[in-house]
Amino acid sequence: METAYIALGSNLGDREAYLSQALERLDGQEGIRLEQVSAVYQTDPVGYTEQAPFLNLVCRAAVSLDPFGLLETLQAIERALDRKRDIRWGPRTIDLDILLYGDETIQSASLVIPHQRMFERAFVLIPLRDVYPPRPLRGKPLAERIAACSGGEGVAPYRPAGALAAL
Numbered sequence: 001m002e003t004a005y006i007a008l009g010s011n012l013g014d015r016e017a018y019l020s021q022a023l024e025r026l027d028g029q030e031g032i033r034l035e036q037v038s039a040v041y042q043t044d045p046v047g048y049t050e051q052a053p054f055l056n057l058v059c060r061a062a063v064s065l066d067p068f069g070l071l072e073t074l075q076a077i078e079r080a081l082d083r084k085r086d087i088r089w090g091p092r093t094i095d096l097d098i099l100l101y102g103d104e105t106i107q108s109a110s111l112v113i114p115h116q117r118m119f120e121r122a123f124v125l126i127p128l129r130d131v132y133p134p135r136p137l138r139g140k141p142l143a144e145r146i147a148a149c150s151g152g153e154g155v156a157p158y159r160p161a162g163a164l165a166a167l
Contacts, residue, residue, distance in 0.1 A: 001033075001062040004070060005099040005131065007115070007124050011045065011054040011091050016162040018081055018094045019055055025077045026096075031065040032073065038130035040164055043123035044154035051091045055158055058099065058127040067101045071111050074098065099128065114138060122149045 006026070010018040019040070027034040037059045045051045063070055074096040081094040099115045106113040118124045119138075125146045128137075137145060 001064055002102040003035075004061050004063045004067075004101045005058055005128060006061060006074070007056065007058050007095075007097045007099050007118075007127070009043075009054045009056045009095040009123075010093060011052045012093045014162075015055040016040075016160050016164045019057060020162065020164050021081060022077055022094050022096060023059065025080065026059070026061065026074075029073055029077075031063055031069070033062045034059050035062055036060045036131045038127035040158045040160050041123065041127055041155050042158040043156075046121065046123070054123065056123050056127055056155075058124070058131055060131040063101075067098065067104060067106055067111060067113060070098060070101065099124065119145055120149050122146055122153070122155050125149065126155050 008019055008022050010022075012018075023034065023037065026032055038057045040055055040057050043054045043056050045054060065073060078094055078096055097115050098111070098113055099118050101113050104113050115124070118128075125142065129142050129146065132142060136142075
């Protein structure tokens, strides 16, 4: 089993329900066992900013799938939850990204690990901090990485009321 960190985000429809359904589907997949889920954060959109705020979280999972098998599984969950890829960085029912997969570094046309923009995005690093062990992340303290991307402006704790409240 390998440790993978997976980011989840949603800003369309019932955001809490989409995140909750994605977590249930992840944990129900053969070869994936969720170990820990971060708090939920509401974040301002990046890139295409004319859209609703996102709810974001990160989970740590033990996986027996290889990185490409995990990617296929995540994309299947996105499709099942009606993910559309019409606008780059646009609104979405659900977004699932592999942030880290063990100590692997992958640069391929379909998969980049560590996720190619994770170190630029507080909305990824702040929830990652909740589930990542207290050690440097790829050579730098996580707090230093968060500070380098404006320290988390536009990222606020969110108090779920629905199914996510039980996490």
